[in-house]
Amino acid sequence: MNTSQERFTALVQAWTADLYRFAYWLTRDRQRAEDLVQETFLRAWRSLAQLRDDQAAKSWLFTILRNEYHRRPATPGDAGKFPAEEPTDNSDATQDWIVRRQILALPEEYREPLLLQVLGGYDCDEIAVLLGVSRAAVMTRLFRARQKLRAALADKPAADLPAKDHHELP
């Protein structure tokens, strides 16, 4: 059986990058993202005995990070920090910059479920449990997140997309 230290080291090697990405897109601040990752792993170290199954490790770590993020309200300077690089040409890098800018511009209530789905790999039911809302509410927020991204990226007015919204935000 692996020792606790070996298990912890393996967790750090496997999940630091994914946790950092999740933290960065949540906080939109590189330093705060690093602090969150540090705090997450410290809590994970203290509670390592609770993790019985390596399949559950990613979800467990993401949950700890998310809880840690929500324990501390965002400071006024957190909003609207864009990545440093500027577009210079028509390359993929430029396209990435544009997409990143749009993701950062999403309000948190849309951005967080999108990150949980795309980065975290959670399904809508799991996201509903994490956020403490209904599945329908999660689907509405995901829909609106992608609707905004499509409209911004494709330069299409939102009216081109299906107008009728089955799901109402709670």
Place this chain on the structure above:
Amino acid sequence: MNCLEFRHACLTEPDSRDSEFRAHADACRACQAFLEEQRLMEEQLRRALAIAPPAGLAARVMLKQSFAPRRWVPRLAVAATVLMAIAATSVTYLWNRPLSLEAEVLAHIHAEPEALAAPGPVDADKLAAVLRALGAQLDSAPGDDAMDGGGTSPGMGEVDRVGSERSRPRRELAVEVRYAGICDIRRRPGAHLVLAGERGPVTVLLMPDERVSQRAPLRTGDLEGVVLPVDGGSMAIVGSRGEPLNALEHRLRVQFRGKDV
């Protein structure tokens, strides 16, 4: 599934493997084109999200962990005579101002979601080891007819956890324990227990170094409970909103004696 529903699904779960979703994509050329467009956007999204973490982050995590004390949680293999050592540093809280005990209790519960999620059960030896480390005695009071049916809780000064203790036989804790550990609460060691309540997990914090003069309710968005004085310290009992805590409050008997830590 019609086109409207399909396009909604494209924007909520574009990687859906639902059979109706796939069947519609196969049957409707316009919707298939919409899905392909959305999939291209998903690729762009994944690529954009895949930023590189700062160099050396994993190494810094390991460095910080090497200085971090480990909170010890009893395991099955641990002998009952193992001495519990409490970490010198406390769990860090991010508030700048000192909080009331009630607020600290709630913050502590929110900061330890893994305790609430623990499946349990914790066996009697493990629980005994945790309690012994704090010099705590915890058992069930005999059923009290006056308290049956969720009667009123005692007022200030009426909580009796001592005195007649010798004349009352000790009873096993008649509720499932799902989690037991030693925590730092306001930089002092305490026992963190999670019991199986009727509506969900119930947290019980035993705090031998905290003195409260009277019973105080506490409440936050989804939790409610009470902090109350017990012999030698205080106890917090917190459950989900609507959890019937009165019976548990009167059933749990706590006494603190000399500590091992």
